[in-house]
Amino acid sequence: MKDYLIKGIDELGRIRVYVASSTNLVENARITHNTSPTASAALGRTLTAGVMMGAMMKNEKDVLTLKISGGGPAGNIYVVSRNNGIIKGYIDNPQADVPSRADGKLDVGALVGNNGSITTIMDLGLREPYVGQSNIVSGEIAEDIANFYAVSEQQPSAVSLGVLVDKDISIKAAGGYIIQLLPGVSDQDIDKIEAKLASIEPVSAMIDKGMTPEEIVDSILGDFNMQILEKMDIEYKCDCSRERIEQVIISLGKQEIVDIIEEDGQAEIVCHFCDTKHQFNKKELK
């Protein structure tokens, strides 16, 4: 199934939902970074959340950086997204792995760690970026993002993220959803949604069965007459370019560049997000 996300809202405008089907996106990230199974799940969950969070921004030029820093063997996880479904990311230690849990599930919480913070930096084209932060709760990502919305944004939300890794360590299924409860939603409706969320299967199992984002919305919020506002293709893609890397080199300053020329005679800059090696010879550095 093609990767995409949808945004929906109920007819009274009190329940907003984002659902993403992201299997190919997460597989591309896995191939790019050569991640261990648990690292694939950790990075994949973060990318799936990030692409939905990016889609919440209003303008084309807005940039969201989401950083998960849980103090575990994974190191930090970064994802950068825009509002157009394009996302990139990386994990500090892609090869780090931990034993599975007793129930056989990948132990993402142990790999990410639960002693640290989650940070979002939104560059909305204003003088200062908007920064939000909260503590990591479990390192399982979805719970951490739900807590982030509650604590940092005062936005009650239900977040579910899932990545199924196949026996050959490729990505079998990935996806997620974020449900936001807006002002005016009744306690009765909240109870109804909570009861539903407690009874449905994990989102990765729904994607694996071939359910579309629309069908997932229907299975959770079918009682609320949801309207789909937008449908968007999503993709793992790095936007680095030689020109952009040139700007990075220029920003080092003249002395630093002179030092590089004298010491190495050339420069190689490796992009964290796509592993592309950008090379600059002496003449170009000059």
Ligand SMILES: [Zn+2]
């Ligand atoms: Zn790149």
